[in-house]
Amino acid sequence: MNLLIKGGRVIDPSQNLDDTLDVLVENGRVTQVGKQLAAPAGAETVDATGKYVVPGLIDMHVHLRDPGLEYKEDIISGTRAAAAGGFTSVCCMPNTKPCIDNKAVVSYIINKAKAEGCCNVFPVGTITYGMSGDRMAEMGELKESGCVAVSDDGKPVCNSELMMRSLQYAKGIGIMVISHAEELSLVGQGTMNEGFTSTELGLKGIPRVAEDIATARDIMLAEYTGSPVHIAHVSTQGSVRIIRDAKARGVKVTCETAPHYFTLTDDAVRGYNTNAKMNPPLREAADVAAIQEGLRDGTIDCIATDHAPHHQDEKDVEFAEAMNGIIGLETSLPLSLGLVASGVLTLQQLIEKMACNPSNILNLGRGSLKAGSVADITVIDPDKSWVVTEASLASKSKNSPWLGQTMKGAAACTILGGKIVFNGR
Amino acid sequence: MAEFKHKDIIALRDLTKEEIELLLSTAENMREINSRDIKKVPTLRGRTIINLFYEASTRTRTSFEIAGKRLSADTVNISPSTSSATKGETLSDTALNLLAMKPDIIVMRHAVSGSHYFLSKRLPNCSIINAGDGAHEHPSQGLLDMLTMKDKFGRLDGLKVAIVGDITHSRVARSNIQGLTKLGSSVFLAGPPTMMPPGVEKLGNVTVCGTMKEAIQDADVVMMLRIQQERQGKTLMPNTREYSRYFGLNPENVKLAKPDAMVMHPGPINRGVEMSSYVVDGDQSHILRQVENGVAVRMSMLYHVCGGELE
Amino acid sequence: MAAETTVLLDGAGIKRALTRISHEILERNKGIADVVLIGIRSGGAYLSDEIAAAIAAIEGDSVPVGAVDITLYRDDIKSHAPHMPVGKTEIGFSLEGKRVILVDDVLFTGRTIRAAMDALMDHGRPQCIQLAVLIDRGHRELPIRADFVGRNVPTSLKENVAVLFDDAHKPTEVVLEK
Numbered sequence: 001m002n003l004l005i006k007g008g009r010v011i012d013p014s015q016n017l018d019d020t021l022d023v024l025v026e027n028g029r030v031t032q033v034g035k036q037l038a039a040p041a042g043a044e045t046v047d048a049t050g051k052y053v054v055p056g057l058i059d060m061h062v063h064l065r066d067p068g069l070e071y072k073e074d075i076i077s078g079t080r081a082a083a084a085g086g087f088t089s090v091c092c093m094p095n096t097k098p099c100i101d102n103k104a105v106v107s108y109i110i111n112k113a114k115a116e117g118c119c120n121v122f123p124v125g126t127i128t129y130g131m132s133g134d135r136m137a138e139m140g141e142l143k144e145s146g147c148v149a150v151s152d153d154g155k156p157v158c159n160s161e162l163m164m165r166s167l168q169y170a171k172g173i174g175i176m177v178i179s180h181a182e183e184l185s186l187v188g189q190g191t192m193n194e195g196f197t198s199t200e201l202g203l204k205g206i207p208r209v210a211e212d213i214a215t216a217r218d219i220m221l222a223e224y225t226g227s228p229v230h231i232a233h234v235s236t237q238g239s240v241r242i243i244r245d246a247k248a249r250g251v252k253v254t255c256e257t258a259p260h261y262f263t264l265t266d267d268a269v270r271g272y273n274t275n276a277k278m279n280p281p282l283r284e285a286a287d288v289a290a291i292q293e294g295l296r297d298g299t300i301d302c303i304a305t306d307h308a309p310h311h312q313d314e315k316d317v318e319f320a321e322a323m324n325g326i327i328g329l330e331t332s333l334p335l336s337l338g339l340v341a342s343g344v345l346t347l348q349q350l351i352e353k354m355a356c357n358p359s360n361i362l363n364l365g366r367g368s369l370k371a372g373s374v375a376d377i378t379v380i381d382p383d384k385s386w387v388v389t390e391a392s393l394a395s396k397s398k399n400s401p402w403l404g405q406t407m408k409g410a411a412a413c414t415i416l417g418g419k420i421v422f423n424g425r
Numbered sequence: 426m427a428e429f430k431h432k433d434i435i436a437l438r439d440l441t442k443e444e445i446e447l448l449l450s451t452a453e454n455m456r457e458i459n460s461r462d463i464k465k466v467p468t469l470r471g472r473t474i475i476n477l478f479y480e481a482s483t484r485t486r487t488s489f490e491i492a493g494k495r496l497s498a499d500t501v502n503i504s505p506s507t508s509s510a511t512k513g514e515t516l517s518d519t520a521l522n523l524l525a526m527k528p529d530i531i532v533m534r535h536a537v538s539g540s541h542y543f544l545s546k547r548l549p550n551c552s553i554i555n556a557g558d559g560a561h562e563h564p565s566q567g568l569l570d571m572l573t574m575k576d577k578f579g580r581l582d583g584l585k586v587a588i589v590g591d592i593t594h595s596r597v598a599r600s601n602i603q604g605l606t607k608l609g610s611s612v613f614l615a616g617p618p619t620m621m622p623p624g625v626e627k628l629g630n631v632t633v634c635g636t637m638k639e640a641i642q643d644a645d646v647v648m649m650l651r652i653q654q655e656r657q658g659k660t661l662m663p664n665t666r667e668y669s670r671y672f673g674l675n676p677e678n679v680k681l682a683k684p685d686a687m688v689m690h691p692g693p694i695n696r697g698v699e700m701s702s703y704v705v706d707g708d709q710s711h712i713l714r715q716v717e718n719g720v721a722v723r724m725s726m727l728y729h730v731c732g733g734e735l736e
Numbered sequence: 737m738a739a740e741t742t743v744l745l746d747g748a749g750i751k752r753a754l755t756r757i758s759h760e761i762l763e764r765n766k767g768i769a770d771v772v773l774i775g776i777r778s779g780g781a782y783l784s785d786e787i788a789a790a791i792a793a794i795e796g797d798s799v800p801v802g803a804v805d806i807t808l809y810r811d812d813i814k815s816h817a818p819h820m821p822v823g824k825t826e827i828g829f830s831l832e833g834k835r836v837i838l839v840d841d842v843l844f845t846g847r848t849i850r851a852a853m854d855a856l857m858d859h860g861r862p863q864c865i866q867l868a869v870l871i872d873r874g875h876r877e878l879p880i881r882a883d884f885v886g887r888n889v890p891t892s893l894k895e896n897v898a899v900l901f902d903d904a905h906k907p908t909e910v911v912l913e914k
Contacts, residue, residue: 202561
């Protein structure tokens with residue numbers, strides 16, 4: 001299918017491009033980016049005046065819940081939510097039922113996404129067999145069948161020796177380890193960040209050192225073994241500082257944070273709001289400031305939502321009983337654009353964090369509009385105002401702390417391999 | 426004239442100074458009902474009160490039951506099993522079932538902080554009274570403690586109140602801190618650092634003391650909290666022996682408080698751990714008075730939430 | 737203040753009425769044996785103190801005085817939004833076999849008196865209850881009548897009669913508000 005995307009502000013960090021340009025797509029690939037391009041016969045025109053045209057956004061941390069937990073979300077609804085959020089690729093985490101620790105599940109996911117999904121789905125396999133934390137999964141087979149990384153996300157690998165061996169082995173196979181860094185003995189029965197709010201509400205707190213210790217451990221193991229490691233969902237000032245120092249020493253560490261960690265504090269929990277309950281939990285103002293600074297100075301490489309859909313019956317309960325997690329695919333773009341509006345990031349830096357870096361870290365071969373690239377493109381309307389409601393969300397689950405709020409910014413058009421999969425709200 | 430306009434009483438944190446004073450003065454005036462021959466007034470005749478206790482409690486539940494009966498209400502006790510092995514009805518479903526009985530008031534004790542707000546949203550025509558939710562609040566205990574202090578000193582403002590023990594897990598401490606600081610007392614906390622929650626000094630006129638001595642020095646009231654073995658596990662303190670050496674109240678250190686100081690404890694007491702028996706049974710102990718005031722305070726709470734048109 | 741206020745009784749008039757009531761109480765009960773005064777809070781309670789003083793002046797001996805608060809016995813509890821504060825009931829003696837003189841400031845529908853009698857019954861079993869009021873303004877809704885009346889004042893339902901007290905709880909005047 002041929003497309004001409006006209007008159008938009010094209011921002012492509014991979015080519016250092018930021019200009020009003022046209023983008024020509026032919027047979028699923030970007031063939032030309034230039035001024036005043038002519039539309040070939042039979043090409044559809046997308047008017048991108050007043051909009052940004054960027055490489056298709058990539059969310060490298062998403063829970064699609066398929067197979068096994070389809071009542072919360074499945075590959076069809078999840079990729080539809082992704083496309084509505086402007087994402088052309090997502091990496092899905094392995095804590096499904098069964099988990100992604102064998103080629104059968106990997107193939108199921110890849111094939112279903114190809115046949116019925118609205119975006120690319122790159123599966124993340126498990127580090128340990130069955131996510132048991134006991135022994136390694138067959139990372140070789142996982143990579144060969146299509147996994148782009150391994151993670152036990154949802155859980156840390158508690159045993160340090162096993163984590164070290166996993167990092168070494170993964171390095172040999174050539175697959176990235178994404179670590180959910182959490183020291184469980186400090187988490188205990190905690191349900192929110194330990195601080196003044198948890199004291200006032202009488203809820204058990206999770207001290208931020210539970211994340212800092214685990215982050216430090218994983219970085220030191222990576223340093224010792226010379227292996228790369230990617231830290232998932234960074235939320236604390238401590239983690240940011242540890243990662244910054246490690247990078248300065250030359251350790252091969254990368255990391256991501258989620259929009260809720262640079263916009264919300266644990267005050268959002270007041271009223272015992274279960275839509276503000278996730279793991280790692282929302283932190284305090286100083287942590288939010290540190291996360292923003294980490295994004296600004298390059299310590300944090302990617303923005304990834306940790307989209308975690310849960311059914312109403314799992315959230316509409318007493319606070320301590322509610323499951324951890326919030327959805328994020330559809331609100332990530334407006335919230336992240338907020339960082340540009342407030343001067344924390346330039347637009348170019350934002351696109352790096354949301355497209356280029358995820359692609360480079362996991363070798364996805366995306367994140368660029370260079371001629372010859374696969375035409376995964378996102379057209380962004382930065383001024384589009386819309387209200388987050390249960391009806392306006394494409395995801396099956398509606399567990400978002402932003403319900404009822406007005407967002408500024410949305411995908412005007414999401415293009416997957418040259419085909420329009422989403423055409424604006 | 427002070428008015429009580431809340432449908433529920435879930436936390437002293439949500440009440441103003443005037444509302445707390447109203448609850449206390451009504452309780453004071455209701456006390457005589459509990460000492461005369463016919464311990465009943467017809468005020469809440471025909472109202473249904475359900476006591477829904479998810480956590481075991483004899484004294485609080487009995488106190489609420491008697492309070493309801495003395496106001497001529499019909500009281501019903503329900504104690505659902507909460508063992509997670511036999512996961513029964515969710516709180517949501519229990520609420521819907523209770524709705525069919527058309528209760529006017531539900532008095533609930535639950536292990537999960539905030540569960541009363543959850544219940545209140547689902548039962549808009551029923552008043553919810555908190556008999557203890559997790560570590561969050563236990564308003565009737567806070568109120569009866571304050572009434573006991575007011576009985577002795579005639580006032581609450583300007584009092585120095587020391588609270589000693591496991592503050593982190595104590596809903597009694599939180600309710601007392603909220604109520605006392607709103608009414609002008611200053612609160613001094615002491616306990617092992619492992620049991621002192623972060624930011625607690627921001628709750629009001631609260632000082633966190635390094636040692637028990639500091640807290641009870643010249644105190645008007647010394648309130649000792651129960652060491653809750655069942656909540657802590659093993660890692661918060663070495664053992665009760667060490668705890669009682671550094672944080673137990675005994676005939677020697679009780680002298681640091683003012684000579685006419687009050688000693689209080691929400692009960693049940695671990696004799697020899699928080700307090701030595703000598704102090705428990707001594708002159709300064711007002712512990713039995715606390716229990717008596719409990720019924721009056723609970724009658725006051727039941728009376729005021731029933732007021733007028735529920736919005 | 738209401739649109740139009742008339743003074744029905746001034747301080748001196750009240751004193752005369754209460755003195756007469758006190759004499760009537762003593763005459764009817766043949767002295768003060770077993771007699772107790774219970775005032776209904778708060779106006780009745782203040783007046784019962786005045787009556788007790790008058791009786792003491794006449795007989796040279798005092799009569800026990802108590803006060804009853806009827807908030808918890810009202811029959812209109814449901815319509816009160818929100819609930820009125822509860823005052824203190826103080827009856828420091830047994831009522832068994834006593835001749836209770838219930839005292840109130842203004843007798844109107846009779847519901848307050850009914851509530852007061854229920855409250856008294858919960859305190860014990862008096863020998864008899866007699867009712868003394870400073871003003872009877874008519875419009876009874878229950879079969880209740882006063883034994884001792886300071887003054888009968890016919891009123892319409894739109895009007896209001898109030899006995900005013902100063903800071904020392906002494907009655908100052910009785911007013912009719914239209």
